[in-house]
Amino acid sequence: MTNKVIVYSTHSCPYCVRAKQLLERKGVAYTEINLSDEAPEVRLELMQRTKHRTVPQIFISDQFIGGFDQLYALEREGKLDPLLA
Numbered sequence: 001m002t003n004k005v006i007v008y009s010t011h012s013c014p015y016c017v018r019a020k021q022l023l024e025r026k027g028v029a030y031t032e033i034n035l036s037d038e039a040p041e042v043r044l045e046l047m048q049r050t051k052h053r054t055v056p057q058i059f060i061s062d063q064f065i066g067g068f069d070q071l072y073a074l075e076r077e078g079k080l081d082p083l084l085a
Contacts, residue, residue, distance in 0.1 A: 005030035005084070008046055008057040012036075015068040016056040022071060028084055060084065 005023060007030050009016035023030050035043045035055060047053055050064050058065040060083050065071055074080040 004059075004061055006059040007032050008055055008059075009034050010036045010055050013055050019056045019058060019068040019071050022068075022075060026075075026080075026084070 005028055007016065007019060007023070009020070009032055011034065020030070020032065033042075035046070046057060050057055052067070054067060056067050056071075058067065058071050063083075065074065065083075071080070074083065
């Protein structure tokens with residue numbers, strides 16, 4: 001599993017924790033960008049890019065996947081591993 005995974009998160013987000021736990025259980029390396037530690041412009045730019053205001057926001061190989069619910073749905077449907085392969 002070599003595709004680049006990026007998880008945008010915040011400190012107080014339980015869904016971010018769950019998304020990271022799912023990726024870790026699968027042995028997937030990811031980069032976390034914690035928006036709590038970033039300048040407000042980073043969050044604004046991300047919202048403009050994805051049209052989503054909530055976190056986590058998950059990208060696999062620069063493709064916006066969505067949040068935890070979408071990530072989990074891909075896993076449940078057997079579609080996550082092909083995206084990561």
